[in-house]
Amino acid sequence: MKFNAPLVLALAGVALAKGNSTNSQCKEVAKLTRLNDIVANTTLLNEYTDNNATKAAELEAKAAAGNTTLATLSSNTTLMTTCYQIFAVEDMEDDCDEMDAIQQANVVAANATLLAKYTKNNATKAAEFQAKVSAKAATLDALQSNTTLTAFCSTLNDKSSCKSMAKLIKQQDLVANTTALNDKFNGNATKVANYQAKVSAKAAKLATLMSNTTLLSTCEGLGITTAADVAQAAAIATTTASAKSAAVVVSPMAGAKVIALVSGLVYAIAML
Ligand SMILES: *[C@@H]1O[C@H](CO)[C@@H](O)[C@H](O)[C@H]1NC(C)=O
Ligand SMILES: *[C@@H]1O[C@H](CO)[C@@H](O)[C@H](O)[C@H]1NC(C)=O
Ligand SMILES: *[C@@H]1O[C@H](CO)[C@@H](O)[C@H](O)[C@H]1NC(C)=O
Numbered sequence: 001m002k003f004n005a006p007l008v009l010a011l012a013g014v015a016l017a018k019g020n021s022t023n024s025q026c027k028e029v030a031k032l033t034r035l036n037d038i039v040a041n042t043t044l045l046n047e048y049t050d051n052n053a054t055k056a057a058e059l060e061a062k063a064a065a066g067n068t069t070l071a072t073l074s075s076n077t078t079l080m081t082t083c084y085q086i087f088a089v090e091d092m093e094d095d096c097d098e099m100d101a102i103q104q105a106n107v108v109a110a111n112a113t114l115l116a117k118y119t120k121n122n123a124t125k126a127a128e129f130q131a132k133v134s135a136k137a138a139t140l141d142a143l144q145s146n147t148t149l150t151a152f153c154s155t156l157n158d159k160s161s162c163k164s165m166a167k168l169i170k171q172q173d174l175v176a177n178t179t180a181l182n183d184k185f186n187g188n189a190t191k192v193a194n195y196q197a198k199v200s201a202k203a204a205k206l207a208t209l210m211s212n213t214t215l216l217s218t219c220e221g222l223g224i225t226t227a228a229d230v231a232q233a234a235a236i237a238t239t240t241a242s243a244k245s246a247a248v249v250v251s252p253m254a255g256a257k258v259i260a261l262v263s264g265l266v267y268a269i270a271m272l
């Protein structure tokens, strides 16, 4: 599995910077810059203050007061180099979200069943939605034709799948460990059974993720899971019945039902 090194580095950099002072300094730079942009643009200033002159004056004072901090932070080229990297990644993440949302909206717009469902059979609303989606065609095209962006989004999606897999593996490990399970739920059989049912309902999803060797090597490359994690999870899955019955005496997993994965449709619905 080959990685686009700068992209992986950028992703890793963001993870590193989280909760550290560089990150908060970059946030401050972004906030103060935005504030300056607003006060410098009458249209924006009116929009943000609902044409309230008092509020506008307050914002202007805030921007002026923040300018010293902004100047100090901006003069640190080491800091700014990191900030620009963080901002670029954030911008690309936003673009990935937008691309995803428009794609999902297109699926709905082209599917009469889904369209009727999400517009509650309101034909006017359906037509409005389709028009909105059509109006985004050029935006989608521009995003999709940018290979830098699509490569980044693909890495981002992989990262999210890897995290999801790591979480499911951890949950499965826990379910297989009677001691840990009873510790976590203070020996409450109801809670244990509920948790087992929850984890059991996600077994198919985990199996699908773990069967994808391309994804597995990506996850290892990103340092999110190891081959040992996956091997252990696979071993647990094959002895899952005994592992579960070894837990405290619990009612059978009657409540276990496969919960449909939340699809990207939420984005599409948000556009309605
Ligand atoms: C903060 O994040 C930056 C950028 O990732 C890193 O170089 C730096 O070592 C981190 N500082 C601390 C105190 O963790
Ligand atoms: C001011 O903000 C408005 C609204 O975002 C934008 O359309 C306009 O181009 C901006 N004007 C300038 C001079 O940047
Ligand atoms: C304008 O904003 C100020 C400060 O936030 C507030 O006290 C005042 O009530 C606002 N005026 C109007 C007309 O909303």
Ligand SMILES: *[C@@H]1O[C@H](CO)[C@@H](O)[C@H](O)[C@H]1NC(C)=O
Pocket (backbone or CB within 6 Å): 036, 039, 060, 063, 064, 067
């Ligand atoms: C902040 O500083 C910038 C750059 O020097 C300047 O253009 C801007 O007018 C200042 N903003 C305020 C609110 O004083």
Ligand SMILES: *[C@@H]1O[C@H](CO)[C@@H](O)[C@H](O)[C@H]1NC(C)=O
Pocket (backbone or CB within 6 Å): 021, 022, 025, 076, 077, 078, 079
């Ligand atoms: C510039 O920023 C870097 C990274 O945040 C920091 O380590 C360094 O101390 C700062 N330099 C100055 C002069 O503040």
Ligand SMILES: *[C@@H]1O[C@H](CO)[C@@H](O)[C@H](O)[C@H]1NC(C)=O
Pocket (backbone or CB within 6 Å): 111, 112, 113, 114
């Ligand atoms: C439309 O969506 C429904 C519900 O998700 C699905 O069952 C059906 O196959 C879709 N139709 C087409 C033509 O894709």
Ligand SMILES: *[C@@H]1O[C@H](CO)[C@@H](O)[C@H](O)[C@H]1NC(C)=O
Pocket (backbone or CB within 6 Å): 122, 123, 124, 125, 128
């Ligand atoms: C259908 O949607 C349109 C546009 O959103 C709305 O004006 C209308 O009231 C809706 N009709 C019904 C019956 O809800």
Ligand SMILES: *[C@@H]1O[C@H](CO)[C@@H](O)[C@H](O)[C@H]1NC(C)=O
Pocket (backbone or CB within 6 Å): 091, 092, 095, 146, 147, 148, 149
């Ligand atoms: C492609 O996307 C990247 C990252 O968002 C951006 O820096 C670059 O300008 C875009 N290229 C084009 C041709 O739009």
Ligand SMILES: *[C@@H]1O[C@H](CO)[C@@H](O)[C@H](O)[C@H]1NC(C)=O
Pocket (backbone or CB within 6 Å): 177, 178, 179, 180, 183
């Ligand atoms: C099960 O969990 C307990 C308590 O967290 C831990 O000490 C033990 O090593 C775990 N056993 C296995 C086989 O992982």
Ligand SMILES: *[C@@H]1O[C@H](CO)[C@@H](O)[C@H](O)[C@H]1NC(C)=O
Pocket (backbone or CB within 6 Å): 188, 189, 190, 191
């Ligand atoms: C066990 O958990 C269930 C569900 O949260 C709760 O209703 C019940 O009271 C708990 N039983 C004991 C003995 O704490």
Ligand SMILES: *[C@@H]1O[C@H](CO)[C@@H](O)[C@H](O)[C@H]1NC(C)=O
Pocket (backbone or CB within 6 Å): 157, 158, 161, 212, 213, 214, 215, 218
């Ligand atoms: C396996 O994962 C890769 C990387 O996330 C993905 O592109 C591919 O579609 C997946 N294959 C299957 C069969 O799901």
